[in-house]
Amino acid sequence: MQGLNKLGTLSRHILLAAASLVMAFPFYWMVTNALKSNDEIWQTPPTLWAENPNWGQFAEAWVAAPFERYMFNSIFVAMSIIVLQVINSGMMAYALTHMKFRLKGVFTGLVLVGYMIPSTAVYLPGYILLGQMGLLDSYTGLILSNCVSVFSIFLIRQAFLQVSHEMVEAGQIDGASHFRILWTILLPLTRSSFAVLGLITFIDQYNNYFWPMLITKSQDLQLVSAGLRSFFVEGGAYGLKWPLIMAASAFTIAPLLVLFALTQKTIMQSFNMSAGASKG
Template identity: 35%
Template sequence: MSSKTWKTIRLIAAILVTLIMIFPVYWMVITSFKTSNELRLAVPTFWPETFMWSNYAEAFQAAPFGRYAVNTVIQTVGILFLQINLAIMAAYAFAKGSFPGRDKLFLLVLAALIVPEQVTFVPVYVMLSNLRWIDTFYALIVPHAVSAYTIFLLRQTFKSISNDVIEAGKVDGASRFQTLYRILTPMAFPTIATMAILTFISSWNSYFWPLIMTNSNDMRVLTVGIAMMRDSVAGDEALNFHLIMAASVMIILPIVLIFVLAQKHIITAMSNSTFK
């Protein structure tokens, strides 16, 4: 098989895989513009007969999505701020610090990567209930304030930075925090930006945790709001599917925009994430 033929086959395979992956997104978008009657047709249409832009306004009014959006932003920003800053300090300690048991503690952090959230859910829920944090932002934010994966990636990045940079900072009279935030953090910006994006996406899309930790509509987030939308509108998913898809499109737009703008930082950070 010639090189040109092999390249053609790979190109065709890549196009097919791409089409398969983006088809659900395409179907969600076109469904958001359809009418409820068109959705009940025996043969589904791959293009709306009439573009119903009003679906978006109706979806936004069908439930208190304004309040859900505010709650989602507060949850996401809170988790993002704590997770990135705590990871920066922890990664600096594991990469450049010198203290007994450093490597063993880092292995313990890595071990947390294999523990799924569902395993620790019950004890964490009981603890938060005893603290009376259920149905508060504390329950939505604090349990996700630390990420083992973020610490791992930042530690790898900090280890790749020469110690001479730190020594130069000390000579200039910089404290540890000044060295960390004014020297090392800008040098590790691609990794930090990548982890901020991934943390944002994870927090924005979080469903299981907010569903369990909140009881009132005033504390619901967007993902939970969409899941409850069937009852909010008419209690019939088939009748409300176009509104559910319209709400879903509005929710994923910030994620798509951020990912497109920052994809080069993600590639750079992943290329520097080998274990050292």
């Protein structure tokens, strides 16, 4: 029996290792192509490593366009949106799960219905509203137009539903305010969900393309996705400088990989802690 358990564990590890290699291979291919010449990229059969690696192409791609500006814009906008969404979704989810008010069920239903509405359906009214407020082509417009997310509310609501209502009632009996209960009781118990929310929101906003392109015109406000497009097409790199394209793509996704590496352990630890606290 013990031998079968070891064999099963070994099989799972092998399958997970194989799946990891499959997932990591596109990133490896992108980096190695950044080191090759244009002719070497298109040669057949393709090679897994550059014959004469040219590491200078990363620096050449970096100075070929203002990528430092694009990456700063994406990181700044994404982090600002994360802060606002954590606050908004936390307060909204708390109201929907641990507060009593009239038409609570109707309001919850409206939130869930809003989750089913595609984001593209609100682009036109959102653009008109930002135009009337004078927030087009600005950091404020980029951030405020994404500061509330139905998905974020739904995610945190589901996490709050796993917390015993008796804990909230105990805090109220001790005289704690709603804000104190939210940030000192519910937030620590569900921080894994908030960590996941931050990770998903950062990836989504960092890679956001269509909406920022729609409401901004200045190159100084372009995010990474729009900046890469400008480099590919307007800069004349498309189809001509594939090593530089691969290099630019590699260092622009680097913040996402670093963020995932830094938060993966925290998310798992927080998940285990919150699960244990809920059972207790």
